[in-house]
Amino acid sequence: MSSIDYFQLLKLxxxxxxxxxxxxxxxxxxxxWMREAPIRQRQGAGAFVSILGCLxxxxxxxxMPGFGSFANGMLxxxxxxxxxxxxxxxxTVFTVLLSVDRDFTEHVGEFFALILLATVGMxxxxxSEDLLMIFVSLELTSLSLYILTAxxxxxxxxxxxxLKYFLFGGMAAAFLLFGLSLLYxxxxxxxxxGIAEGLVGKENDPLLIVALAMTVIGFGFKIAVVPFHLWAxxxxxxxxxxxxxxxxxxxxxxxxxxxxxxxxxxxxxxHGDAGWRHLIAGWAPLLAVLALLSMLxxxxxxxxQGNVRRLLAYSAIAHSGYALLGVMSxxxxxxxxxxxxxxxxxxxxxxxxxxxxxxxxxxxSASLSSFAGLGRRSPxxxxxxxxxxxxxxxxxxxAGFFGKFYLFVGAIRTGSPNIGLVWxxxxxxxxxxxxxxxxxxxxxxxxxxxxxxxxxxxxxETNIVTCCAVGALAVLxxxxxxxxxxxxxxxxxxTGSAGL
Amino acid sequence: xxxxxxxxxxxxxxxxIALVFPLAPLGLARLWAVLYSNNKPxxxxxxxxxxxxxxxxxxxxxxxxxxxxxxIVFLIFDVEALFLLPFAVAFTGLPMGAIVAMLVFLLxxxxxxxxxxxxxxxxxx
Amino acid sequence: MTSIGLGHYLVVSAALFCIxxxxxxxxxxxxxxxxxxxxxxNAANLALVAMSRFNGNLDGQIMVFFTITVAAxxxxxxxxxxxxxxxxxxxxxxxxxxxxxx
Numbered sequence: 055m056s057s058i059d060y061f062q063l064l065k066l067x068x069x070x071x072x073x074x075x076x077x078x079x080x081x082x083x084x085x086x087w088m089r090e091a092p093i094r095q096r097q098g099a100g101a102f103v104s105i106l107g108c109l110x111x112x113x114x115x116x117x118m119p120g121f122g123s124f125a126n127g128m129l130x131x132x133x134x135x136x137x138x139x140x141x142x143x144x145x146t147v148f149t150v151l152l153s154v155d156r157d158f159t160e161h162v163g164e165f166f167a168l169i170l171l172a173t174v175g176m177x178x179x180x181x182s183e184d185l186l187m188i189f190v191s192l193e194l195t196s197l198s199l200y201i202l203t204a205x206x207x208x209x210x211x212x213x214x215x216x217l218k219y220f221l222f223g224g225m226a227a228a229f230l231l232f233g234l235s236l237l238y239x240x241x242x243x244x245x246x247x248g249i250a251e252g253l254v255g256k257e258n259d260p261l262l263i264v265a266l267a268m269t270v271i272g273f274g275f276k277i278a279v280v281p282f283h284l285w286a287x288x289x290x291x292x293x294x295x296x297x298x299x300x301x302x303x304x305x306x307x308x309x310x311x312x313x314x315x316x317x318x319x320x321x322x323x324x325h326g327d328a329g330w331r332h333l334i335a336g337w338a339p340l341l342a343v344l345a346l347l348s349m350l351x352x353x354x355x356x357x358x359q360g361n362v363r364r365l366l367a368y369s370a371i372a373h374s375g376y377a378l379l380g381v382m383s384x385x386x387x388x389x390x391x392x393x394x395x396x397x398x399x400x401x402x403x404x405x406x407x408x409x410x411x412x413x414x415x416x417x418x419s420a421s422l423s424s425f426a427g428l429g430r431r432s433p434x435x436x437x438x439x440x441x442x443x444x445x446x447x448x449x450x451x452x453a454g455f456f457g458k459f460y461l462f463v464g465a466i467r468t469g470s471p472n473i474g475l476v477w478x479x480x481x482x483x484x485x486x487x488x489x490x491x492x493x494x495x496x497x498x499x500x501x502x503x504x505x506x507x508x509x510x511x512x513x514x515e516t517n518i519v520t521c522c523a524v525g526a527l528a529v530l531x532x533x534x535x536x537x538x539x540x541x542x543x544x545x546x547x548x549t550g551s552a553g554l
Numbered sequence: 555x556x557x558x559x560x561x562x563x564x565x566x567x568x569x570x571i572a573l574v575f576p577l578a579p580l581g582l583a584r585l586w587a588v589l590y591s592n593n594k595p596x597x598x599x600x601x602x603x604x605x606x607x608x609x610x611x612x613x614x615x616x617x618x619x620x621x622x623x624x625x626i627v628f629l630i631f632d633v634e635a636l637f638l639l640p641f642a643v644a645f646t647g648l649p650m651g652a653i654v655a656m657l658v659f660l661l662x663x664x665x666x667x668x669x670x671x672x673x674x675x676x677x678x679x
Numbered sequence: 680m681t682s683i684g685l686g687h688y689l690v691v692s693a694a695l696f697c698i699x700x701x702x703x704x705x706x707x708x709x710x711x712x713x714x715x716x717x718x719x720x721n722a723a724n725l726a727l728v729a730m731s732r733f734n735g736n737l738d739g740q741i742m743v744f745f746t747i748t749v750a751a752x753x754x755x756x757x758x759x760x761x762x763x764x765x766x767x768x769x770x771x772x773x774x775x776x777x778x779x780x781x
Binding site: 086 | 649651652654655665669672673
């Protein structure tokens with residue numbers, strides 16, 4: 055038995071430990087000192103402690119003593135995972151800011167603690183190459199997100215959305231666990247590298263096909279690709295806003311990264327090929343089918359949506375389809391483009407949800423018509439929403455354009471013979487053009503349609519914190535679009551040094 | 555010398571015994587009823603208890619949904635105790651760090667209990 | 680003479696998994712659906728233990744320890760959600776989850 059240096063392990067898992075402590079601190083502060091305080095103050099205190107925790111975790115991640123794989127691959131510290139942890143912390147901070155001054159629950163401390171715990175789960179998820187850790191941290195993330203979805207206890211919609219999310223998520227967990235157990239049985243190892251070694255020579259084992267299919271189904275639920283997407287629109291619509299934004303951003307980043315890792319490292323020997331008229335069985339054609347369906351269905355169904363939250367949900371499904379291209383390209387470049395794409399997508403969606411929050415508070419609904427005249431009522435919000443929508447559609451020079459660009463280039467450059475993945479890229483570009491239609495629908499409401507009586511301000515009070523967060527996100531999206539190297543450079547350097 | 559036997563044979567015998575054991579008394583009771591007792595139903599004979607208090611209301615009592623909170627809290631603490639068993643089995647061979655790690659785990663459980671207490675989950679209103 | 684090998688365990692666990700999946704898909708009561716979900720997870724647990732035995736290392740059994748607790752946490756979260764829904768809707772059936780629709 056190899057002995058473990060626990061102190062060193064604690065240092066390596068420092069960011070996660072700091073965040074977990076921050077979660078406990080939020081609970082304690084809210085329960086002990088802020089019990090009698092008005093809800094606004096409690097939210098302020100909770101958000102303050104949470105953001106402090108995120109900053110502390112970020113500092114901890116900066117001072118990591120060394121890189122490497124520890125405890126049998128359960129904890130992998132390299133520039134790429136640290137970068138992703140940083141990105142997740144940024145997304146968490148913005149989520150926390152979006153939930154301030156928003157009256158949806160009286161259990162304030164628990165809400166922030168759960169956001170932090172979900173982040174801990176995501177951070178462990180991105181830095182693990184072991185089946186056990188992957189499963190446990192995925193469940194930590196998912197369970198926290200289920201509860202966050204159900205948090206608006208006064209609304210029956212929230213409970214219903216959470217139940218649907220939970221039922222689909224529970225199924226996904228069962229499928230994933232069964233797939234992973236078969237994988238372990240075939241290879242005799244729970245470490246992704248060991249699995250790839252153990253699978254050599256068993257490429258045609260029927261059990262391996264079952265294991266692969268079940269793993270893909272399990273992750274497919276988590277990243278909401280067609281046909282495992284049914285929970286997404288309901289969850290996005292019924293959940294409290296900050297929760298929906300977090301489900302759409304942070305969990306996507308972490309799930310995609312771990313899916314790419316499991317596929318590229320664990321199933322390294324059974325890549326197959328999804329090239330045009332050159333299909334070879336493996337995980338690439340499987341993902342190609344999912345990507346194709348997601349891009350088609352997500353974009354086409356989004357067109358008929360009348361509720362902006364549901365529109366964002368279907369657009370998220372379509373974006374999952376694009377992002378799968380990065381996984382399929384099965385190279386360091388593909389991984390880098392995937393990271394860039396999911397992170398910028400997360401930032402953009404958070405911002406869009408922020409605008410939806412403000413509109414919802416003013417008009418009481420998130421329907422398309424309640425956005426009418428937003429550009430005149432508050433020019434900054436209108437402009438921010440335009441940035442987010444155009445970035446999601448992939449218009450240069452915004453972050454979304456470069457995300458898609460890198461993804462498509464990475465997919466085209468894969469080593470398949472004939473024209474390779476180009477057929478899928480063509481579909482993706484065509485569907486991006488379709489998606490422009492419904493994003494412009496939102497912008498048309500904001501800038502062209504006249505304000506009606508139903509959309510005049512009900513409260514008149516503006517949520518300053520959310521406004522600032524939305525503004526900051528819009529600036530970030532423009533900045534990352536104009537200077538993509540700010541993020542692409544570090545990501546490429548990190549994937550290079552990670553040896554992918 | 556070990557006897558070679560079919561592992562399924564064991565199961566088959568077991569199944570047979572498991573079937574005979576409850577069915578035999580039931581069958582005998584039925585036989586007795588057919589042969590020796592005659593059917594004379596009456597209000598007293600059909601009562602739930604032939605002696606004692608009259609039963610009132612529905613037998614299926616619904617618990618208050620508050621009870622679920624206790625159930626959930628109990629479930630979590632009960633199952634977390636699962637980790638204590640391997641810890642106890644391996645206790646003598648463990649380094650100091652492992653024991654500290656386990657204590658941290660227990661402290662987290664205590665933290666959960668304190669939270670539930672403070673939150674007022676444990677008080678029955 | 681036949682001996683019980685890995686295949687037998689895998690068949691049983693696959694059967695349990697399918698029964699669970701069938702229950703999740705066809706049943707109407709949320710509580711029964713939860714039980715079916717648990718059955719699916721336990722099917723995976725059985726597979727893990729059997730594989731662990733036949734692979735000759737303990738990794739699978741350690742994983743089972745964690746999945747059991749994860750399953751318990753999952754059930755308690757789910758039960759809490761059912762209670763929350765019951766208070767709002769006075770129902771614990773899937774047919775009533777229809778407010779959110781296209």
